[in-house]
Amino acid sequence: MKLTLKIWRQKDASSKGKMVDYSLNGVEGDMSFLEMLDVLNEELINKGEEPVEFDHDCREGICGTCSLQINGEPHGPDRLVTTCQLHMRKFKDGDTIVIEPFRAKAFPVIKDLIVDRSSFDRIQQAGGYISVNTSGNTVDANAIPINKHAADEAMDAATCIGCGACVAACKNASAMLFTSAKVSQFALLPQGQVEATERVQNMVRQMDLEGFGNCTNTGACEIECPKGISLENIARLNREYYSSSLKG
Amino acid sequence: MSALIKSSLARKVVMALSGLFLVFFLGQHFVINITSVIAPDTFNSWSHFMGYNPLVQYLLQPILIAGVIIHFVMGFALELQNRAARGVRYVSYKGSANSSWVSRNMLISGAVILAFLALHFYDFWFPEMAYKYIEVNPEDPTRYLVETAHKFEPMWRTLLYIIAFVLLALHLLHGFASSFQTMGVNNKFSSGIKTFTKIYAIVIPLGFIFIALYHHFNPITH
Ligand code: HEM
Ligand code: SF4
Ligand code: FES
Numbered sequence: 001m002k003l004t005l006k007i008w009r010q011k012d013a014s015s016k017g018k019m020v021d022y023s024l025n026g027v028e029g030d031m032s033f034l035e036m037l038d039v040l041n042e043e044l045i046n047k048g049e050e051p052v053e054f055d056h057d058c059r060e061g062i063c064g065t066c067s068l069q070i071n072g073e074p075h076g077p078d079r080l081v082t083t084c085q086l087h088m089r090k091f092k093d094g095d096t097i098v099i100e101p102f103r104a105k106a107f108p109v110i111k112d113l114i115v116d117r118s119s120f121d122r123i124q125q126a127g128g129y130i131s132v133n134t135s136g137n138t139v140d141a142n143a144i145p146i147n148k149h150a151a152d153e154a155m156d157a158a159t160c161i162g163c164g165a166c167v168a169a170c171k172n173a174s175a176m177l178f179t180s181a182k183v184s185q186f187a188l189l190p191q192g193q194v195e196a197t198e199r200v201q202n203m204v205r206q207m208d209l210e211g212f213g214n215c216t217n218t219g220a221c222e223i224e225c226p227k228g229i230s231l232e233n234i235a236r237l238n239r240e241y242y243s244s245s246l247k248g
Numbered sequence: 249m250s251a252l253i254k255s256s257l258a259r260k261v262v263m264a265l266s267g268l269f270l271v272f273f274l275g276q277h278f279v280i281n282i283t284s285v286i287a288p289d290t291f292n293s294w295s296h297f298m299g300y301n302p303l304v305q306y307l308l309q310p311i312l313i314a315g316v317i318i319h320f321v322m323g324f325a326l327e328l329q330n331r332a333a334r335g336v337r338y339v340s341y342k343g344s345a346n347s348s349w350v351s352r353n354m355l356i357s358g359a360v361i362l363a364f365l366a367l368h369f370y371d372f373w374f375p376e377m378a379y380k381y382i383e384v385n386p387e388d389p390t391r392y393l394v395e396t397a398h399k400f401e402p403m404w405r406t407l408l409y410i411i412a413f414v415l416l417a418l419h420l421l422h423g424f425a426s427s428f429q430t431m432g433v434n435n436k437f438s439s440g441i442k443t444f445t446k447i448y449a450i451v452i453p454l455g456f457i458f459i460a461l462y463h464h465f466n467p468i469t470h
Contacts, residue, residue: 006339019339072342098340105335171343171352172330204257213333214256214326216354217426223346235434241257242432 001027001093005040007052008100010109013116017109019098029089033076034059034066036088053112059084061226064161067168068113069100074165074224082163082226102168106175106210117164119210120178124162126206127199128182130191141191150188157184159227166221166229172213177221179207180237181229187240197247200240259326264427266319271424271448273312274416278452285462288393295392299376320362327355350422357419364412371399393468400463409460413453420449 003024010017024043027036034056041051057065066083070076076086091097099113107115132138160181167175183200186192192199215234222231280298283291298304343352350357375395379385400406424445428434433441 008339017336069338069340072338072340073345077345100338100340103334103336103338105333108335169346171334171347173333173335174330204255208254208256211333213330214260215430216326216330216351217422217429218347218351220343220346231429232434235429235432238257238260238430239432241255242261245258 001029001088001091001095003027003036003091003094004096006096006098007113008109009052009112010101011111013108013110017112019100027088029087031088032059032084033068033070033086033088034084053114055114056084061085062161064163067102067115067117067164069098069102069168071098074102074168075163075226079223080226080228082161082165085226102164104164104167104173104212106173106212107164107167115164117162119212120162120164120175122210123175123179123203123206124182127195127202128186129195130186131194132191144190146189153232154185154188157181157188157229157233160185160225160229161227163226165224165226167212169220169224170213170215171218171220172216174215174221175207175210175212176215176234176237177225177229177231179203180233183237183240184233187236196240197244200237200244204237204241259322260430262318263322263326264430266315266322267423267427269315270319271420271427273315274452275448278455281459282455284393284396285459291396292390292392296387296389299380299392300387316365320358323355323358348422350418351426354419354422357415360412360415361419364408364415367405367408367412371405372396397463397466397468400460401467403464406460406464410457413456413460416456417449417453420453421446424449 005022005024006019007022008017009020022040024036024040027039031039034054037052037054044051055065055067057063059066061082061084064082066075068075068083070083070086075081075083076090078086078090101107101109101113101115102117104115106119107117110116158181160178162178164178166177167173170177183203186199187196217231217234219231222229280291280294283294400409425442428438428441428445
């Protein structure tokens with residue numbers, strides 16, 4: 001199929017970017033979205049032009065590196081997939097596809113479609129860990145009895161790959177879904193109780209410091225999240241935050 | 249404490265609690281108003297009570313006004329922050345793919361409600377304050393129904409009220425349920441809460457519209 005691509009090009013963090021049009025032939029339905037961009041870049045390189053920079057690593061939906069706002073939606077029109085797993089069969093011959101970086105003040109553009117998501121790392125570093133003594137007599141995690149339901153919910157929260165689609169989709173560029181997943185995966189487990197109070201306080205403080213917006217419960221994040229992280233996690237984050245605030 | 253004031257989550261709670269308080273007030277306001285249609289004497293005596301009871305006048309009324317101010321000032325402040333948090337705007341942003349129009353436009357519905365409140369104060373609150381505290385007229389427990397019905401004689405005012413109530417319904421369709429999520433309630437009761445809040449968000453404003461139309465088409469002539 002033949003496509004018209006409108007792609008955000010930006011030389012570096014300090015330059016002003018702009019949308020540039022490309023037309024691309026020979027795209028096949030079985031290609032992934034990133035393979036389609038590989039084809040474009042191949043052509044650009046052969047013509048002696050700068051290829052379009054975009055983030056990717058695993059290309060199997062597990063690392064959270066790929067991003068892209070595609071036709072106004074993070075990871076494109078399909079549900080529960082990352083951009084690397086989005087197939088071109090979701091588009092039609094003659095389509096125009098608008099490709100932009102994820103937009104948030106806390107995700108500054110590095111080049112073209114690549115954004116700096118280290119703000120997520122700093123939220124994680126602020127409290128997304130547990131104390132486990134790894135020297136001497138390590139205790140097998142399975143030795144601690146855990147309610148099946150809580151274990152399942154913690155596992156669901158832990159499937160967040162930190163891609164940032166929730167921020168990209170949210171009209172407020174809020175990072176609540178990500179932060180709530182990272183708080184929930186520990187809040188639900190006995191191992192997470194040791195730092196429970198500081199964790200939620202510190203992670204929320206860091207989230208605010210990074211300049212993400214305030215959640216208004218539009219639910220856009222839950223719909224666009226490639227891992228199906230649920231809004232229940234945000235409610236849990238709220239509960240954890242209030243109860244830890246009362247503890248002081 | 250200062251950390252709490254700066255926290256996005258603390259601000260959200262203020263939004264939710266003030267919103268819920270206004271929702272509660274709205275219900276109470278509706279119950280009084282509907283008596284103007286079904287039990288005129290009750291309407292007069294309840295209105296008189298609300299207008300002259302010191303607890304209502306000097307405690308509840310200031311709390312209500314403070315609640316409205318806190319809610320809309322915080323609403324505007326959060327919205328400004330939220331817009332700044334995007335940074336560079338998207339060329340293409342498909343909000344309709346993942347969220348409802350009402351949830352994305354709480355500021356628009358809120359701003360219309362705020363404009364309506366200005367009109368509503370001009371219509372009822374200022375004349376009432378002037379009657380009681382400036383002109384210092386004697387108490388008259390029978391005047392309320394006539395005064396209220398009289399306000400709805402002009403079509404333009406009735407229409408403006410109707411528009412405001414429609415926007416209020418839209419505001420509550422998202423806001424009422426949203427405040428539960430903000431308070432951390434998302435559990436097996438949530439689908440019931442959602443149903444209840446949606447019914448409330450539609451029925452109460454519709455009821456207000458009915459009252460406005462009733463008085464418009466049934467003017468009291470004396
Ligand atoms: C006076 C003008 C008003 C303005 C400017 C305004 C604005 C806003 C804004 C910007 C939000 C935040 C959006 C969100 O969190 O989803 C909001 C939420 C809300 N508003 Fe209003 N509003 C106004 C009046 C009202 C009134 C009269 C009521 C009730 C009768 C109300 C009930 C609510 C509720 C329940 C929420 C949800 C809080 C939450 O999500 O936690 N608002 N309002
Ligand atoms: S919550 Fe979902 S959308 Fe947000 S970072 Fe995690 S996986 Fe990505
Ligand atoms: S490249 Fe790893 S999730 Fe897409």
